Amino acid sequence: MASFIQLLVSGLATGAIYALIAVGFTLLWQTSQTINFAQGEFVMVPAFFILEAMYLGAPFWLAILIGIALSVLLIGLAFKLIIVDPMLKHGVLPLVISTIALSLFMKEMVKNLYSSNAQPFPALAPPIDLHFFGAVISTQSLVVLAVAISAVVALHLLLHKTRLGRSMQATAQNPTLARILGIPVRRMVLYTFLINAVLCAIASILISPIYLAKFINGETLGVAAFLAAIIGGFNQVRGAIFGGFILGILDNLSAAYLSSTYRGAFPLLILIAVIMWRPQGLLGRVEERTV
């Protein structure tokens, strides 16, 4: 029982991180039909921004700010202006291909510019273990949970309680109508890209201490984002959050109780199962068949 609680807590922690990544991914899809195959790399790269800043002498807290700023600039603003905007007029497929190429670009750049070896990354909390009914829970997990959940709650408040957030939702659901209502659609779409950059940066800070900063992190994280978004329901933010948590818990449980060499397999099988029997995801709405 104790180990189950441990796994549950660490699963929730990992799940929270997955949720952040999946939410950003879903937001991009909803507002601008962008299927971002580089989402995993978007989570891999900020850690290296931070490491480089620290290498140049900045203290950890400053490096974090620099990292987030660079993320917003590069994987938010630059991504939208340089890659998404010119590509969208050619259709969804060229954009998908571009994000695939972008993921390769980012991976190889980090490998060549920085290192192909795994880099240790400082944790947000000192590694103290708390004892709770015989279960050992690290402060690390709790901090991760706290930060991730705060981010998700903050996002929720933004989207539902502020005028800006409601405008963004309107843009996501019906851009033409939003435009008629006077909402600056282009700016709203830009904001989703910036928000995604921030979410990815936060996820990066939370996950790199655990997995170490490696240039190939993007592959597994990207897959996790897609899985979470699809399992939860591709067309809504709630689904992405739900999917992320489910994925995190299942991932940890399966690694412990099932074979650990097939650690990655269980969520993949769930994905295939969901696509077969409930393609709209566990929380999604059934979408109109257009063809």
Add this chain to the structure above:
Amino acid sequence: MTAVLAVSNLSKYFGGITAVDDVSFEVRDGEILGIIGPNGSGKSTLFNCVLGQLTPNEGEVRVDGRVTTGMRPCDINRLRVSRTFQLLQVFPQLSVRDNLVLAGQEHQGSMYTRLIGRADAGLGEAAGQMIEFFRLSHLADEMAGLLSYGQQKLLDAAMAFMAGPRLVLLDEPAGGVNLTMLGHLRERLQAYHAEKKATFVVIEHQMEFVMALCTRVLVLAEGRVIAEGTPHDIRRDPKVIEAYLGH
């Protein structure tokens, strides 16, 4: 005698908007039914629900007595129901002849025979006949994308007729076509109707086209049927006049 097409209590909503509201009607064998109504009255949505492009929220569609609600467009087409489109008509990278062969090939044999058999699926002659019928012979090997708008409309109709359908739904066939071509199109439609005894349902805006072609007319406004009758009667119906003038 079962109606060729029977629509019962069909409704379709998009979020808060009711595009089609409890529409029912029948189309009898050999009829040419016209569906008219001001913009936004739900005509195209109705078509899309009947043809499987959209799934209605309520109601039922039957073709020759057989329930087709929710079937995919390709399966409905196999029941010898075909359509023309307002936009998105032909395959621009294929020749006129190839467009017609494509229109008929899925009704010949099986997937397997289509792979092993002849490159034109045995439809070379039938395509040639259709080209002649629509007087497109000198364009037969041109890329469909190079044709004028009116010619593409003719090709669109030809493609709809290629598989010898029982029921043809035409979505604004006259839209954007010049007068001479329009007369030609209407004459070809009437000739096909007379020869093959097919049943037509036509959505149109252009009154003269509808009056000249259709035997019976249905009027939609705001998703609902507001009048039904011969073209002559419809013209004089005060509800219809109000629906058009009121907008």
Add this chain to the structure above:
Amino acid sequence: MKRLAVIAVAVGAAFAIVVPLFLKPYGIYLSSTWAVLTIAAMGLNLTLGYAGQVSLAQGAFVGIGAYTTALLMHAGVPYPIAFIAAGLVCFSIGWVLGYPALRVQHHYLAFVTLAFTTLVFLVLRNEEWLTGGTYGLSGIPRPVLFGWSTNGPVRFYYFSLGVLTVLATGTWWMLRSPWGRAFIALRENPIRALSLGLDTRRYTLMAFAIGSSIGGLSGAVFAPLVQYIEPLSFALNLSLNLLLMVIVGGSGYFFGPFIGALVAVLLPEWLRFIEGYYLVFYAVMVMVMMAFCPTGILGLVERIVKAVSVKRSPPQPALQPEGTSP
């Protein structure tokens, strides 16, 4: 324009046949690699260029084909049977994989194939008893066909070229049949195609399954070429590379894969001086291409040829049907 294409193909074919005369053994080995990659890219072109679906599993199918062939050959099965088995296995897996994924929208196949590639890698790496795990399978022999040994760089090159020619001819023939017309319809106007009775789902699935089986056949030639296979060769990177190959060559053009594979084989050689950055260069090239010329190299060539021919002869006035006044 057609005549130009025929001449270009004839020149290319002639070049492909005589090229071993001018190359050292390493160069001939690269040429065989080109042939193998072209086969795999040709299969992916069917899925992507003709049916419009993104598959990130082509590399995994090459792997499945390679391992199937290697294991069967080690068990004493004659090569031609192993070859066919590789194709059939990949066709079946492609069908089973694609069936649920293609029932829905939103490029779900991309995600499913991404997941599948990872799964295949895990199986290849973990099931040591079957696949040799991370140690891989070695000692894969070069096949002997009707008494003629393919051992030796030039011989194997002609063998791989022969397989490529046969498969290319088969694919060409399929694209000339009503299936080819259906694929074009699927790509250009799926809504119209559906309304004409064309089962878009079935044709898309067929394209994906056939494309995947051709990937498997590519693996069946790859295994005896390199004679030692291991799981890492078939991980996600290979699928990404193949995808980029098809795009760069020109997705949807029959000879696109040939060009794309050529670029993929030559680029690392030419860019050796920038070492690890060649993939960066490749990725940037693809992104630039997507922005300005999403139709790839052959698309660019077509545009240029069209522009030149329009300059030569001005366009005709709009065509009219007979019996109507202009």
